[in-house]
Amino acid sequence: MRVCEVMTEGVPTVTPSTRASDAWDLMRRHGGHHLVVTIGADIVGVLSERDTGPHLATHPRIGQRVVDYMTSTVVTVRPTDTIPAVSSLVRGRTIGCLPVVDHGQLLGIVTMTDLLLALARNERPAKVTRPSTRIPSGRERRTHAA
DSSP states (O other), rough: OOOTTTTTSSSSSTTSSBBEEEHHHHHHHHSSSSEEEEEETTTEEEEEHHHOOTTTSSOOTTTTTTTTHHHHHHHEEEEEETTHHHHHHHHHHTTTTEEEEETTTTEEEEEEHHHHHHHHHHHOOOOOOOOOOOOOOOHHHHHHHH
């Protein structure tokens, strides 16, 4: 399975100068937990709900901008990357989402939720191992009986 099969498309973007409270409102309206921070077509950060703190909507920080909260070290993935490879990347770096980019264009994001849903869809029953019930040959039975 590939990233393009599980990613979330149509991710809203904000600029570093967007007010933090406006970014929070956009997350709520969009129903997501992540925004991609861009300047033009360049990805310069990711803003996650956990970056802004849980009470930003009820206690907006006057004068605070997205740049004050965003993660500026952005790891991106390609739509053709495999789910196991991306899962290892997310786990190894403790990342909540990864922008999906192809030829410099933002296509969407893949989130931890997307990866878990992919895992649930691909779940296969565990292989059942049974103890060996080998029946000894006639020659072995005679040897053991003597």
